[in-house]
Amino acid sequence: MANRLPVRQPERSDGGSWPPSPGGLVSALTPVLRERHGIWVGWPGGDCDPGIIPDTVNGIGLRSVSLSDSECDGFYTGFSNGTLWPLYHDAIRTPTFDRDWWHQYREVNVRFAEIAADVAAPGATVWVHDYQLQLVPGLLRSLRPDVRIGFFLHIPFPPRELFMQLPWRREIIEGLLGADLIGFQVPGAAANFARLARQLTAATGSDSVVEIDSRQVAVGAFPISVDSRGIAAKAAQPQIIARAAQLRSDLGGPDIVFLGVDRLDYTKGIDRRMVAAGKLFSEGILRAGNHVIVQIAVPSRELDPLYQEERHHLEQLVGQVNGQFSSVGHPAIHYLNQSVSNDELIALYLAADVMLVTPLRDGMNLVSKEYVAARDGAGGQLILSEFAGAASELKGAVLVNPHDIDDITEAMRACLTRDRAEEMRNMRRLNRIVRRRDVHHWAASYLAALQETTSV
């Protein structure tokens, strides 16, 4: 169960096939679900007619959950993205607490739980994903005590000091405690949760097994990853290699290409990167023509005023840097506010000498792992925020504090003179990490741990 179904509406609704949504989660879970005759429960998205969704796609069952316009506002745009998202990301923006949004969040979670109770076979395993559905484990357990319930949170889980702001803090913890296994991206998030559970409810136990109502709830870290082999295979295709070379030549054949790829979100720290780049251009350390910044910012949550504000802020920053430091035919920053295809994304990773990943807070950050997976034997440098979950695994990345612009500029400057042999060694080491722990390993290890839980 996830907020969204794993398919996109086809271009033509008159019988065209339904393509899978891009991304590692869908490619990791599709084979698992197919093998187990599983069903994916989710919302098809605002502009999709739920009446035309097929029962099965790629061998997995689909069950869609409809949301009215008002539920979409209250549950999705409101409570999920206006309350939980900022609160769970260090309150980088002030979360809004609105009782009507909360009621709609609860109602939609009830609907998801009822549908799961309806479709799950006796003794089935139900895996619930992410912050939009935190009440589902508790609701489902009361409807179907026979099923095994797993929950995985893709975003950070905040420390007590922040979580306690939430007026419905106890209800959220109780909802999660309905699961047999609660998975987080990093151990710190798991520990935050276990402590809050002991504080806000009658739960006892340790940071890895919480006991409540004579049940045991396992809690742990399961860092998500990418389809490393699939990405490496694509990056080795001649047409992708040719496209990467073409991209470098279209950029004017610079010495160094810096790349950023993110959803346009205020948590991703894109603005810090632009400010850092501006500083280096102004000091003459970077020069348009020799050095290029490429920033892809995929449009996201576009109706939300905070996201509109962030977009304007970025456009202004990029305009300022380009206005001052570009020369004719050689912009300092190439900024694309658009989604790019998977092939183009991998070609961009191949074309980039330095990847800039500077979120202010991120559950994991798959872009950093995708870059590493695409650079099999190709060298390259990864500048990574210490506040991304990926930082604890990717030993060999250049870690920066994204709140400290000088730290980012220092890391970028160091990339200009790094020893090539050391860079190759380093990237090989990173590549091994991402290959060993790919998204298939993630799904298999989570499901194995869920199978070992004892409460069913």
Ligand code: ADQ
């Ligand atoms: P996101 O916040 O969306 O995910 P991330 O992990 O980086 O962040 O995943 C983004 C995905 O979108 C990547 O697979 C990337 O390739 C793709 N993407 C980004 N920009 C794109 C563009 N311009 N065009 C096409 N594709 C683009 C949430 C959490 C993360 C966590 C993931 C998975 O916020 O912390 O890592 O879930 O659990």
